[in-house]
Amino acid sequence: GENVEQHPSTLSVQEGDSAVIKCTYSDSASNYFPWYKQELGKRPQLIIDIRSNVGEKKDQRIAVTLNKTAKHFSLHITETQPEDSAVYFCAASSTGNTPLVFGKGTRLSVIA
């Protein structure tokens, strides 16, 4: 089955700096790669996703890149703000109906 590795487990950045979180996956059949943000005591919320026919996707300060050959994908947050502080999860699945397999999460702290 799919296995998703996520790094780093914790990340601290100064406000205004960029943050990068990286994930690798094992199943070459995976074709859907979402990222979720989970604030303390809240549910995970989808912030951006990418499918395997696309190499990069951007939404304001957030971007995701995908390298299918190397089986890795990354989340980039620019101009970080204190409200970006949360746990971020990457995930992968091979079809829309296959349950997402999540990475172990990255705790991002943005220091004002």
Next chain:
Amino acid sequence: DTAVSQTPKYLVTQMGNDKSIKCEQNLGHDTMYWYKQDSKKFLKIMFSYNNKELIINETVPNRFSPKSPDKAHLNLHINSLELGDSAVYFCASTPYGGYGYTFGSGTRLTVV
């Protein structure tokens, strides 16, 4: 107007008891899931249901029994609760063949 709602939000119970968690979605989605999030924040799939039918049952003790009376509801019943069952349980739904989970708000189960 909550899209995926779970009850109860908090559940404290003694070892050996039996308890249920309920989940309802009003999004018209066909597929529902139960995930367990442990103290280290790891999100792990437990069950997947598509249109009331069990699709995936990961390696979960048979003390856990999901039930889907209709495609809008997926409940989780747990028998003979153990200390290790303490976690946050998230329900989620997605359209059939679709992408992007909508998570419920979670149920924090504490077994004492």
